[in-house]
Amino acid sequence: MIKSTEKVRPKAASRKGPILYTRIEQELREEIERGVHPLGDRLPGEHALCSRFGVSRFTVRQAIRRLGEEGLIEARPGVGTVVIATRKRDSFVQTLNSVEELLQYPAGTVREAIEVRQVLATPDLAEFLHCSVASRWTWLRALRRLQSTQIPISWLDAYVLPELVDALDLESSAGAPLLRQIEEVHGWHAVESSVAIMAGRISSEQAEHLLVEAGSAALIIVRRYRGQDGETYLATHSTHPEGRFSLNFEFEKR
Amino acid sequence: MIKSTEKVRPKAASRKGPILYTRIEQELREEIERGVHPLGDRLPGEHALCSRFGVSRFTVRQAIRRLGEEGLIEARPGVGTVVIATRKRDSFVQTLNSVEELLQYPAGTVREAIEVRQVLATPDLAEFLHCSVASRWTWLRALRRLQSTQIPISWLDAYVLPELVDALDLESSAGAPLLRQIEEVHGWHAVESSVAIMAGRISSEQAEHLLVEAGSAALIIVRRYRGQDGETYLATHSTHPEGRFSLNFEFEKR
DNA sequence: GGTAATTTGTCCGTATGTATT
DNA sequence: CAATACATACGGACAAATTAC
Numbered sequence: 133m134i135k136s137t138e139k140v141r142p143k144a145a146s147r148k149g150p151i152l153y154t155r156i157e158q159e160l161r162e163e164i165e166r167g168v169h170p171l172g173d174r175l176p177g178e179h180a181l182c183s184r185f186g187v188s189r190f191t192v193r194q195a196i197r198r199l200g201e202e203g204l205i206e207a208r209p210g211v212g213t214v215v216i217a218t219r220k221r222d223s224f225v226q227t228l229n230s231v232e233e234l235l236q237y238p239a240g241t242v243r244e245a246i247e248v249r250q251v252l253a254t255p256d257l258a259e260f261l262h263c264s265v266a267s268r269w270t271w272l273r274a275l276r277r278l279q280s281t282q283i284p285i286s287w288l289d290a291y292v293l294p295e296l297v298d299a300l301d302l303e304s305s306a307g308a309p310l311l312r313q314i315e316e317v318h319g320w321h322a323v324e325s326s327v328a329i330m331a332g333r334i335s336s337e338q339a340e341h342l343l344v345e346a347g348s349a350a351l352i353i354v355r356r357y358r359g360q361d362g363e364t365y366l367a368t369h370s371t372h373p374e375g376r377f378s379l380n381f382e383f384e385k386r
Numbered sequence: 387m388i389k390s391t392e393k394v395r396p397k398a399a400s401r402k403g404p405i406l407y408t409r410i411e412q413e414l415r416e417e418i419e420r421g422v423h424p425l426g427d428r429l430p431g432e433h434a435l436c437s438r439f440g441v442s443r444f445t446v447r448q449a450i451r452r453l454g455e456e457g458l459i460e461a462r463p464g465v466g467t468v469v470i471a472t473r474k475r476d477s478f479v480q481t482l483n484s485v486e487e488l489l490q491y492p493a494g495t496v497r498e499a500i501e502v503r504q505v506l507a508t509p510d511l512a513e514f515l516h517c518s519v520a521s522r523w524t525w526l527r528a529l530r531r532l533q534s535t536q537i538p539i540s541w542l543d544a545y546v547l548p549e550l551v552d553a554l555d556l557e558s559s560a561g562a563p564l565l566r567q568i569e570e571v572h573g574w575h576a577v578e579s580s581v582a583i584m585a586g587r588i589s590s591e592q593a594e595h596l597l598v599e600a601g602s603a604a605l606i607i608v609r610r611y612r613g614q615d616g617e618t619y620l621a622t623h624s625t626h627p628e629g630r631f632s633l634n635f636e637f638e639k640r
Numbered sequence: 641g642g643t644a645a646t647t648t649g650t651c652c653g654t655a656t657g658t659a660t661t
Numbered sequence: 662c663a664a665t666a667c668a669t670a671c672g673g674a675c676a677a678a679t680t681a682c
Binding site: 151152153187188189190191194208209210211 | 649650651652653658659660661
């Protein structure tokens with residue numbers, strides 16, 4: 133059976149560092165990344181791992197479950213635990229630009245302000261901005277057009293902290309992106325930022341400006357920028373009608 | 387303590403229907419949805435649930451863990467298990483740390499084949515695959531479900547070179563991703579690959595399987611994998627209904 | 641501020657079920 | 662059919678976080 137050199141010591145977890153199963157999880161993950169367990173291989177059986185690490189099967193399974201949630205392995209009864217991804221993969225290199233390009237707006241477009249107003253965060257908006265309810269924001273609603281043909285490619289809702297707005301140029305069609313303006317004028321740099329991409333619909337008001345049917349499909353891109361205090365100071369919500377925009381990524385091996 | 391009315395019966399799981407913890411998981415989820423445990427409330431303690439359902443703490447925790455993965459509750463030591471949402475957000479968020487991960491499929495999902503057929507490339511399909519018209523392809527149509535709740539999160543159309551198909555497992559719901567299988571079985575590695583993200587609509591046939599309205603908005607993700615000769619050997623077209631899926635990127639300065 | 645009680649987190653050992661080979 | 666490997670389940674013990682007093 134599992135056994136244990138010293139029969140005593142069911143004592144407790146008696147932490148010898150990090151939590152036991154995370155230690156095992158990490159060790160196995162490193163082995164997978166280093167190629168000790170190549171893609172398609174089976175990990176040692178749970179019993180084997182038990183004796184190797186000197187822990188119970190429960191603990192081994194806890195580690196294996198987490199690796200499965202990360203998408204590295206897949207356990208199948210009667211077969212074993214198979215490596216289905218090594219994370220590192222064959223190290224693809226992005227041919228286009230850097231990852232940060234996602235944070236920027238497409239070149240060759242101009243912003244056209246529709247309206248600027250002050251708002252208090254409703255519960256919905258607060259959730260969207262990750263801020264507290266009733267905090268104050270400046271809300272810019274704008275249209276983004278292709279410079280060449282003037283075709284509208286997206287609707288923009290941008291929320292900025294009011295104290296940052298005074299020196300900004302929200303109206304200018306040729307103006308720099310808000311993020312750049314804030315960096316230049318106030319010296320604020322985003323410490324954390326995130327991009328979310330999802331499907332959505334065109335509202336009736338957006339439909340008028342974008343010249344598409346209300347309720348039709350759209351690509352939604354939400355960008356959030358947070359400062360050193362972890363608070364969001366700028367968030368944008370772009371709505372791209374179907375067929376007018378797509379994000380493309382190219383990868384080349386090595 | 388936990389006790390048990392009849393001391394006997396550690397016998398086994400002795401399935402009286404579905405797996406025990408899923409039964410408990412479902413019962414608790416329904417109570418949360420019905421408002422028996424309102425938002426912000428604490429669920430009964432684990433010991434209480436043990437005696438209520440007549441199961442061990444292990445089983446109760448298994449159910450609670452799954453509810454946590456669905457985002458309904460949050461367990462905190464010393465506090466309890468708090469209801470943080472009253473309805474499962476039938477959505478799935480894939481958080482990416484590098485653009486390369488776009489090439490992989492989200493963990494925690496299973497593929498369920500609907501149909502496999504041989505097709506000749508029409509002009510439309512040829513353009514999509516970047517191949518010549520009338521070339522032969524194996525077309526897999528499948529559904530991708532959340533492993534935890536079985537909710538369908540996307541429709542998959544995959545096109546594979548027929549000569550690669552023989553040794554592949556297209557049906558298996560738990561099988562490795564097609565890209566991995568091709569790497570393992572044939573040793574083909576993608577030299578170039580691309581990902582395109584755009585807005586689209588749900589077809590009527592997809593609507594039936596995805597349980598959404600036909601014509602509603604969707605996020606479309608197209609992945610193409612090319613070998614050393616520059617020819618596409620695998621292309622996938624995923625359709626994610628609005629609200630069921632989003633791609634998230636997190637960036638951190640240094 | 642400290643202590644006790646409560647609640648979840650971690651871990652062990654064991655037993656049996658189920659799927660695959 | 663038998664062996665193997667993962668899946669589910671039980672019950673007990675102690676650790677750690679939080680809260681209430």
